[in-house]
Amino acid sequence: MTQPFRVEFVPGVTPDKWLRTWAARFPESAVDAVPVEQEEATAHLRDRSASMVLLRLPIDRNGLHVIPLYEEVPVVVAAKESVIAAFEEVDVADLAEEVLVQDPAHVPEWAGVATAEALDRSRAMPAMTTRQAISVVAAGSGVLVVPMSVARLHHRKDVVHRPVTGVAPSGVGLAWRVDDDDPRIEDFIGIVRGRTERSSRGAGQATEDARESRGPGEPGGRHTSSEGRRQERGRALPQRGAAPRRRGAGPARSRRKGRR
Structure with missing residues (x-):
């Protein structure tokens, strides 16, 4: 059979x-x-x-x-009443003082810019499912970084999600x-x-x-994505997920892109 x-x-x-x-x-x-x-x-x-x-x-x-x-594009999920909701896009540096309600090891870019207090509070968070984590976010107790499709899958009226730059796809x-x-x-x-x-x-x-x-670094392996194939042909590419350059850089929170 x-x-x-x-x-x-x-x-x-x-x-x-x-x-x-x-x-x-x-x-x-x-x-x-x-x-x-x-x-x-x-x-x-x-x-x-x-x-x-x-x-x-x-x-x-x-x-x-x-x-x-x-x-997939990474997004930050935040409470609807949070300051993050007022912007169309944020940079990972803008989240330095926010508490991440997930293992910081899953978002190393955030761990690299987070304040000591935010990092300690994030590490103290218990392990949660995505659904549980979004409930905590809705209560205003922190933020969550996930792929866009996951944010859409768990969408609620009391949370928003915004693209976050500086985090790898x-x-x-x-x-x-x-x-x-x-x-x-x-x-x-x-x-x-x-x-x-x-x-x-x-x-x-x-x-x-x-x-x-096989992975690009494994014997006999090669890239299957279009980006990987371009790299193999020797073309220089901008780093995907890197924060775009902004003029007149000021405090982190002032660099968020607001709605017009």
Whole structure:
């Protein structure tokens, strides 16, 4: 009996388009699509309860192939009545005195500019789910930095989210086990990559996918994003996520961009 083909996806990632293409292309082969928390994603791959996972990067790649797919803008979630709500965009330096209601290690750019008091209070915060953290934010007890899709997923009327510069974008990738030779994996990769039904999915293509799934610093690996390919060709690129230059720099909070 054929084993179920289980594809898991973390909050904020929406695989609906790919699943519809799969259903149209392989109507006789069902996909068991299941949401999963980021903390459980790689564990489910390694214990073989999942065939593939759409998750956030970076992850521990040991024993896994990973294809980077796209990047998301980071945003800061704050109480609707906070000063942050008055601006269209903030810089991470503007959040130096705010309390981060998540592990500061998850936002090292903030940890690098935070005041000693804000850092101590953030480290004292208990571990929370995203939903719980946003409830704390709504009460005015701090802020949360997450990918935009996660902020939209957990949107409430008493909070706002604004793009935050100076924080690295959040990457989303597709991961599967190195030792899994299920042919459905290559079929799903083809759909995610936008290949047509007539595209080659033979051994040569599988080898190429495995090569591209290695990290840029890993033997035989190469960038799969357009930015990475440009870097490999020797083009200088501006640092993504870096704060834009502003004229007349003053105190951090005066550099926020207000609505007009």
